[in-house]
Amino acid sequence: MLPRRFVKIRFLAIVLLAVLAVLYYLHHDNETLHSYINSGGKPAFTPKATTAPFGDSDLKYKFSQLTNYENTMENKHKLIIANPDIDATGSRLRAGQEFFSDYFTLLADAAPNCEPLRTYKSDDRIYQPGYDAQAKDGRQLTEEYLNEFLQVDDESLEVLRLAHEKVVRSLPNKAPAGLYKGNGYVYVGGGKFNWLALLSIKNLRSTGAQLPIEVVIPTLEEYEVEFCGKVLPAMNARCVLLPRALGTKISEEFEFKGYQYKSLALLVSSFENVLLLDADNLPMHNPDAFFETKPFTNHGLVSWPDFWKRTTLPKFYDIAGVKVDKTKRVRFGFNVFGKYPDYMEKVISGEVEEDVPLHDYEGAIPNPSSESGQVMISKNSHMKELFLALYYNLYGPSHYYPLFSQGVSGEGDKETFVAASVVLKNKYYQVSTFLRALGYFDSDHNYVGTGMGQYDPIEDYHIYNMRVNNKLPEYKPVFSPIHGRPITKPRFMFIHANFPKFNPWSLFTEKKVINEKGERVRLYGDGIFGEDQAGFDVELTQYKNMRFLLCEMNVKLEVFKDVEKMELCDEISAQIKYYEENTF
Incomplete structure (x- = not known):
């Protein structure tokens, strides 16, 4: 028989383990908390130490x-x-050329032999609501509404369907070994x-x-x-x-x-x-x-959201052979957490009736639309999807871009990767944290948009699982799998600086960093420097990088061939001086 003190110790150990187990299931997901506890508060995933000299x-x-x-x-x-070191003999180059040639022959054979899709019912275009906005005047992007714009006749529809079917039937599963x-x-x-x-x-x-x-x-x-x-x-x-x-x-x-x-x-x-x-x-x-790390390792395709609700023509699903179940609504508005929770609860319960957007039905490509300033893909798990997206892009300007977007803002390649995954029923993860509009207010107090901010997919996926699967309230923090600190929102990861672009000379000559009063301005205002955002002065950093590359290292590029180096560097220095004197 064990001494009493050992029985007592064993009892206390069991109680302690039970308490830890309760805390474990109440507050944290399995993987992250396990790593967090066992590493003494260190991140669950620690990136490899930086050893490459890129300072x-x-x-x-x-x-x-x-x-x-x-x-x-x-x-x-x-x-x-x-030939590069990775292909010293050129064998990879030749294997790739042969592989691509076979598939492009299929692409040519499966060209949509019908007129480009440019016929609209009228001059009116789709009311394009932001994904984070409620429907204007109760208007929803229903199947009926989305059919009121781009027109595709039955003959063209059948041509497109048969061509699409031919491509899907012949998509390659894998690339040649070593490619x-x-x-x-x-x-x-x-x-x-x-x-x-x-x-x-x-x-x-x-x-x-x-x-x-x-x-x-x-x-x-x-x-x-x-x-x-x-x-x-x-x-x-x-x-x-x-x-x-x-x-x-x-x-x-x-x-x-x-x-x-x-x-x-x-x-x-x-x-x-x-x-x-x-x-x-x-x-x-x-x-x-x-x-x-997840979500990439368990999905193979990661995309990021755009500002807009999806405006895909319903006939695309007929062309692609995708069944949209119009008896089963599986989505209810703005992101997985809900910006308008009271209203959404009433819709879900049936207390409030509303027209159902087409892309809230099971089988349809989900809202919001995608933004392709960044996309991750595994060619091992998504080879077919990559080639189908290529098909959509090759015949995009004439046929598939209008089918996906019907002429709204941002029409282009951005929908093709997610669409291919939906058509082929493969996994993908679209970051659920809505992107952030970046910009500043001019001297007349008008907002000037200048870029898009996107968020970390690792932290987003972790928060998503905690909120949705573990029912954790939004106000409760979770431990970041990146740095181990408690967070309620993913960190700022990318700025898609699409308008205007960071060309120092055009920013100066086109007066993008100088207002009508001759005063210098910030393109992103003062809202992205906190620890939960970029954490540093993004614009100052860009101009210092410009000075390093163009003025200190004297990198020569065709885009600046007609610009005097001294003038260019003086302008860069002047903007740096402004940032340093007007920092936050």
């Missing part, structure tokens, strides 16, 4: 060690035909976007991100020798010339432009898992952990 002094040294190239055609060809490996970031460069991509990459490296980067250059004319041969290699990045990656046959038979380049960039990049960033996207924190 300014390190970059200066690397720049000094790399060869200077003149932007001549001869030097272009030397750089382009030199894609590892994780990395991808941008679409070219022309003015070379500069914007460079500024974004400088931000990315400053966060401590170490994964490799590829910048896809659409045409030979846009391939810049110093940018591709010296600047990017110093930052563990490289250029991928799109025509070379696709091969001569595809490049000669197809003409690409605009929004089509994103899906092509995903296709030709060497990475198996990709975070695609627009060139004008500014990362605020290190995204390396995204690749190793």
